[in-house]
Amino acid sequence: MTSAYSGDLVVPPGRGVPGGLTVPAGELVERFSRSSGPGGQGVNTTDSRVELRFDVRNSSALTDLQRARVLAYLAPRLVDGVLTITASEQRSQLQNRLAARARLVHQLSQALAPPPPPRRATRPSRGARQRRLDVKKQRGQIKAGRARLRGSED
Numbered sequence: 001m002t003s004a005y006s007g008d009l010v011v012p013p014g015r016g017v018p019g020g021l022t023v024p025a026g027e028l029v030e031r032f033s034r035s036s037g038p039g040g041q042g043v044n045t046t047d048s049r050v051e052l053r054f055d056v057r058n059s060s061a062l063t064d065l066q067r068a069r070v071l072a073y074l075a076p077r078l079v080d081g082v083l084t085i086t087a088s089e090q091r092s093q094l095q096n097r098l099a100a101r102a103r104l105v106h107q108l109s110q111a112l113a114p115p116p117p118p119r120r121a122t123r124p125s126r127g128a129r130q131r132r133l134d135v136k137k138q139r140g141q142i143k144a145g146r147a148r149l150r151g152s153e154d
Helices: 042-043 064-073 093-112 125-147
Strands: 009-011 021-023 028-033 049-055 080-087
Touching: 009 093, 021 093, 028 093, 049 093, 064 093, 080 093
Parallel strands: none
Antiparallel strands: 009 021, 028 049, 049 080
16 A cells, blocks of 8 residues: 555646656655754654655656756756755654655646747837827826916915
8 A cells, every 4th residue: 555655756737747747656765854943852853854855867757858848947956967855844754755745746847837938029009109198298287287387476
């Protein structure tokens, strides 16, 4: 029986991954260590911090196009082609393992999404330019109406 925190990692279908993606459990490496921060007496005795590592460069789960997208998108976070995700916000190791896996799924789904189409430059229409100038004129007239009239002393 495999559980959600020790089996294959499943990325649900989405943009860039229409059929979803399954990363074999053998390609994920988990390391545990002591977490800093609150936790009471257990903080010094339990290894609740989780470090999840995924070797993007050598993964068999990714196609060449997917690998190129992930490498390009996650380049600042990769060290020698390996993505490392750390989770230590929970007191339980199990919850931290689930959090790390959820973050990895999120990162991969973001990285696999195709880039948005490039922006096409447009220009304001003639009517829009005219409306803008009319509003500017009207505003100027309002401000001119606030000025003191010359020759009339109050």
